[in-house]
Amino acid sequence: MKRPRLLFISNLFPDETERYRGLDNATVLHRLSDSWEIRVLALRPTLKAWLSSGKESWNPRSGDEIFAPNFVPVRYVPRIGDLVNHQLMERALENAMEVQRGKQEFDVVMASWLYPDGWAAAALAKKLGLPLVLIAQGSDVHRYLKVARRRTLILEAVEQSVAVITRSKSLARLLEAAGVPNEKLKPVANGVDSKVFHRNGLGGERENRGLGGEAKVVLFVGNLLPVKNPGLLVRAFGEVVRARPEWRMQLLIAGKGPMEKELKELVEKLGMAGQVTFLGPLPAVEIGERMRAADLLCLSSRNEGLPNVVLESMACGLPVLATDVGGIHEVVDEPWKGLLTPEDDVEAFAQAMEKLLETPLDGKRIAEYGGTLSWERTAAVYQSVLETAVESDSEKSFQLKS
Known part of the structure; x- marks a missing residue:
């Protein structure tokens, strides 16, 4: 035919x-x-x-x-x-x-x-x-x-x-x-490509990255552009680092863009050079691996549609912390999936980050939901x-x- x-x-x-x-x-x-x-x-x-x-x-x-x-x-x-x-x-x-x-x-x-x-x-x-x-x-x-x-x-x-x-x-x-x-x-x-974004091998990914079970790992995936507002994330992360010195914390930033130099300077200014890693752009397979090695995905955008990275994060069982912009609330619509904060509010973002890292959500339940978001x-x-x-x-x- x-x-x-x-x-x-x-x-x-x-x-x-x-x-x-x-x-x-x-x-x-x-x-x-x-x-x-x-x-x-x-x-x-x-x-x-x-x-x-x-x-x-x-x-x-x-x-x-x-x-x-x-x-x-x-x-x-x-x-x-x-x-x-x-x-x-x-x-x-x-x-x-x-x-x-x-x-x-x-x-x-x-x-x-x-x-x-x-x-x-x-x-x-x-x-x-x-x-x-x-x-x-x-x-x-x-x-x-x-x-x-x-x-x-x-x-x-x-x-x-x-x-x-x-x-x-x-x-x-x-x-x-x-x-x-x-x-x-x-x-x-x-x-979501379920062959790439899934929860299988969760523990092994943390060990492979040298992070261990005690680390609190925050992940950002996206272009380093003003609309993504990554500076808010870095500042909020710094607030949590100062509030919880007993925690071993790492911020992984996967992506590239014109704000990279500015962000690296901000990291240096805040004294967090050893706790923030710029990974550059990564292929989808490695993004999936990083999601399985992280504790929290963070998006600090000023504007969004419904970014794929939120759906992919959930398929990996990774909770989401994001600003309440665009269509993100359509999937992060209940507290067991993550939290949303007002746009451009560093304090609220930091408080939500600390809360989600202190009391982890049920990754298995999140992954089951994420698995329904298929291509x-x-x-x-x-x-x-x-x-x-x-x-x-x-x-x-x-x-x-x-």
Whole structure:
């Protein structure tokens, strides 16, 4: 039986050098690939695209070749780009599509990141007469709806779509408040790879890391960016270190970003150089190992969707301490799973950290819950939405403003 054909469009798709860029999108596509013939236009906004001699090339990760990804360089304008960036992306997509259509026709378009990717994909889908499914990731809702021009363009793209998959219920509520019909919104969290994130081998991981049973190990996983607010975590950790000198404490920071130097200076200033380790970015397998070796996962963000690391932590039986932002409360919704504190409140974060380290939660119970957050569950929702889109009236006309 011939499989339906899906064209996926987004800047959030990994390549050989940025293996974790849009990894959740790639994972979903692999889960769908048994039922769908999938091709990818992976957008790459770059200033070098303005230069005739500034061409860049990207290669797919091993395993992603089945999608024949076309990495499309896109011109963009910094700062004042809201006036034109969506149109520049649309033009780049049109050029890439001329090549792609010569190879294969499609039944449906799916695009991740509402602006400018979603707007450009909506314009392309309209010209091709194809139904469109959009994916809202997080900041493309939390931040961009607050910018008048981007908000207008996001709503135009959504109007063109058959459905909008949101990575959390909170994103769906924000879009509904902005005027998106509730029936278009399909919230579903990402899934967890149970082969990587699980509770098996819990004790051995601590010993392998030289941590022993007495250590109090706090783990952070994420980009070192202002929106993640890792400085709050470091300060709160320092508060607990000072309050409980009898404890042997370690903070492990897995990730990279522009704040790394600033954070290392803060660690030195607080006199904790021996208690904070910067691990850099780690592959998923090692993240799972660190989760099994830790006592607590901490996220101190100012803004989030529903981060995968929270779901993965729970699958490993690791309690979560996080700021109450985005959709985190949708899974950390009971005290036996962890605690949430107000945004930017160092004292509250430190108190919650001390409480969770002093009285550990039931990791087995958390892992049983985390085990239900599977990619199979997530992919089933995508499958249903895409099937409905293909069955819908793709000839229906929507007005997409310029």
